[in-house]
Amino acid sequence: MSSPESVILWDIDGTLLSTGGAGREALDLAFEELFGVPQAFAGVSFGGRTDLGLVGEAFARAGLTAPDDAAPRLHDRYIGHLRRLLAARPGRARLLPGLPDVLDQTAPRAVNALLTGNWREGAAAKLGAVGVWERFRFGAFADDAAERDALVPIARRRALDHGITPGRVIVIGDTPHDVSCARAGDAIAVAVCTGWSSREELEACRPDLLIEDLPSGLDALLALL
């Protein structure tokens, strides 16, 4: 067995990038085309949720019962719209401050991987639009579980599949859901204030490390590795 390596599991939206609303717009378009309800995701809180969890809430809000094949059909339609929207306006999706340099700083000391509520193809579209998809060795995605709290154990197994023995595992994200899934998976929780949640909300869930943004928090993050 290989010697243990530190693994950083990066959230995407609000932590690495912003899509400028393209993710929500693509889901709305897909849902309206397939199920006839416009703006189905208006009022649905996206932060830290999985795409599968969001779809369930959209059906409930619309007063509809989700057909058995709702998720795969929405997935395919959503991915098509997301790719089209991101390609139509280069620069709509943008990396958050400090990136990709921060990934260069962590890479010599830890494995950069993903833990995200995005479906895998959506993650690839978003990260590909800002040129960093190739920087991550593996990931745990919405395809793997409807609940984010299930994703750290999946990420640990996936690390082993890639020949990596996970030592210290750090989850970094921008919402209380990210902190909660770190706790559920016995990982170190790092919260960053660049996304969906306020500093006060993040403080209240007592992450192991709370940073304002990646550039100012980099040294403290590196000290955890």
Ligand SMILES: [Mg+2]
């Ligand atoms: Mg996020």
